[in-house]
Amino acid sequence: MSTEAAGAAATEQPLDERVNNRSQKPDSDAFRAFMAANWAPSAQELPARDDVADFAAGRRRAISMQFPKERLVIPAGALKVRSNDTDYRYRPHSAFAHLTGLGVDHEPDAVLVFEPTDDGEGDDGGQHRATLYFRPLAGRDTEQFYADARAGEFWIGARPTLAEFAARLGVATAHLDELEAAITKNVGDPAIGGTSIRLVRKVDDNIDALVDTARYNTAQDPQEADLAALDALDAKLTETLSELRLIKDDWEIEQMQIAVAATAAGFEEIIKSLPRAITHHRGERVVEGAFFAHAREEGNELGYDTIAAAGNNATTLHWTRNTGQVTPGELILVDAGVEADSLYTADITRTLPVNGTYSEVQRKVYQAVLDAADAAFAVAVPGRKFRGVHTAAMEVLADRLQDWGLLPVPAEVALSAEGQHHRRWMPHGTSHHLGLDVHDCAQAKRELYLDGIITEGMVFTIEPGLYFKNEDLAIPAEYRGIGVRIEDDILITADGPVNLSEALPRTPDEVESWMAGIYGANGPTS
Known part of the structure; x- marks a missing residue:
């Protein structure tokens, strides 16, 4: 390869970055400093509890009582590309919406995790403590604020904070960065002290892969892991969540x-x-x-x-x-x-x-x-x-x-x-x-x-x-x-x-x- 060709290859823009060429984002230090300054403070008062919150809590308890001692993972789902850099209008998975009470005020990539507890220590007398993991509002001093077309406030409007969702929904919240550890910790055979997972599958490919990897890596003999039995665990959760909606509150x-x-x-x-x-x-x-x-x-x-x-x-x-x-x-x-x-x-x-x-x-x-x-x-x-x-x-x-x-x-x-x-x-x-x-x-x-x-x-x-x-x-x-x-x-x-x-x-x-x-x-x- 000639020196000229090698230089061109080294400076060629990666394919996955080219989709953003149209935005012509400024990247000077002066711009970053100016964008981070002189914004009115965000509202400090927390919102009132949503009318649906108590009903959603009852639904979570009903599911919790069906699966004691097991970790339950219910994803909202990711954005789906419609064409190049435009997405379909987002709608969370129905099981996620049912258990959280969230409608159009949603979070792409969010996941609701039920963590098993000792008897009597779960939410509302259930067998789990539920936590909603999502990506909260980024500060206006961050690059995401003005540069992230999928999640930045400058592009899509304000998004809720962890505290706001916790107040509205009556459920614990945590940053999405903590999700991987929450899902994968202590995964394994309950007979030897591990925690079994049940997942609503085919909602978020990344979560499917995360759970599958955790199951595989913690199997006593990965080559003999009973994948069909594990899939059956997931299918039973999906079935039960569907049946929960047969009777409307x-x-x-x-x-x-x-x-x-x-x-x-x-x-x-x-x-x-x-x-x-x-x-x-x-x-x-x-x-x-x-x-x-x-x-x-x-x-x-x-x-x-x-x-x-x-x-x-x-x-x-x-x-x-x-x-x-x-x-x-x-x-x-x-x-x-x-x-x-x-x-x-x-x-x-x-x-x-x-x-x-x-x-x-x-x-x-x-x-x-x-x-x-x-x-x-x-x-x-x-x-x-x-x-x-x-x-x-x-x-x-x-x-x-x-x-x-x-x-x-x-x-x-x-x-x-x-x-x-x-x-x-x-x-x-x-x-x-x-x-x-x-x-x-x-x-x-x-x-x-x-x-x-x-x-x-x-x-x-x-x-x-x-x-x-x-x-x-x-x-x-x-x-x-x-x-x-x-x-x-x-x-x-x-x-x-x-x-x-x-x-x-x-x-x-x-x-x-x-x-x-x-x-x-x-x-x-x-």
């Missing part, structure tokens, strides 16, 4: 009511957007955008990607491209939910006639779906099995499909395990639990979910549908291109189900009247 129910109310108001904005959507070559995007703007104004985010499916697109269950036209005379199925600042989300679907009036066949299909939903409501009572909600809806739909001459067999044959012909037009489940995740409690055991008993405090959806594709030659042409789903969010009380989304019209007459009140006398323009 009073604070969670309040957050669900907030999310549902915001979503219901968003459907008003959807109807207001339809006249413009009709004129746009991607009218579904107009509808999607109207709801998204409302979700960002009134909540944190969308709870999931909005489905704004017009015409035949409504027969694609998870149509989120939303690139289609919106045409008078067709239906538009909108499945949408606002995620509140607490991260709890609603999940509501309405199927609307674009011109404000259902055709005869559209009304017939809609009424069948509504009747199926009402049948599901009737059995969604404490003491009944959760899977019975789906069964009740399917019985109604199979009967209607038989009445219309669409089933190739009698309804009772279709409803049998060996039949299921009706599922050609209703292939999904009728209900799922709802909360921090739109499909909440998804890691719960079957016997507590599908085969579980409906219990006071549960929140779930009821959402039957019928989907007749344009390409479906098994049905008469009059049905093709019609997709209908009606979805409501249900709270189970001692007296039965309460429809949290009852403010949104459900019957065909109510929907038409609702839309007329928004459209005015002339209806939408085409």
Whole structure:
């Protein structure tokens, strides 16, 4: 290598630094000194305890009692790159949010660690002391203040101090720099005095690697370490955390009511957007955008990607491209939910006639779906099995499909395990639990979910549908291109189900009247 080439190689900028070339950060000593001086002091008064703090403490105690003498590690998760040096909007893992009470006031890379204690010495009478590890606010005399685009106050705004989070959440806090020692200390076989770890995996790759390394390094014979058994420990923690959310506490129910109310108001904005959507070559995007703007104004985010499916697109269950036209005379199925600042989300679907009036066949299909939903409501009572909600809806739909001459067999044959012909037009489940995740409690055991008993405090959806594709030659042409789903969010009380989304019209007459009140006398323009 020539001297010139060697010199160039020595001074070449490392690849991982080039991403910051655009910022042109000044680095003179004079600049550093000037940036560190003459800032007003930060607020010294600690914030009040959050309303959620006592509820979150109860959740932590419930988990603690399930895993005595074991260290539990629940990461919030890291930022995820969307494109080059820009990240997706951050959202912590739901288990972390549930156990801390943190919603949008979060910390990327934070980790909640449950450290086992002697009996009776844990938090709130539990078996552990919990500590929230995170990266606190950097001082304004540090380079991070103005130079760190992911964490610096100059770039992303003020972040909480350790003391502030401790005051708000009622949980001990520590700097993220102390996390590695907290996780790895004394890891090993409990039979010989070590501490077993359980981890919520696939949330933060760095934490996964840290725990795996600690387990491997402390195994008596690393080559014979039972990795499958260790993975099972982690899976059991994830399962238990998911099952903890099957029953909502009073604070969670309040957050669900907030999310549902915001979503219901968003459907008003959807109807207001339809006249413009009709004129746009991607009218579904107009509808999607109207709801998204409302979700960002009134909540944190969308709870999931909005489905704004017009015409035949409504027969694609998870149509989120939303690139289609919106045409008078067709239906538009909108499945949408606002995620509140607490991260709890609603999940509501309405199927609307674009011109404000259902055709005869559209009304017939809609009424069948509504009747199926009402049948599901009737059995969604404490003491009944959760899977019975789906069964009740399917019985109604199979009967209607038989009445219309669409089933190739009698309804009772279709409803049998060996039949299921009706599922050609209703292939999904009728209900799922709802909360921090739109499909909440998804890691719960079957016997507590599908085969579980409906219990006071549960929140779930009821959402039957019928989907007749344009390409479906098994049905008469009059049905093709019609997709209908009606979805409501249900709270189970001692007296039965309460429809949290009852403010949104459900019957065909109510929907038409609702839309007329928004459209005015002339209806939408085409």
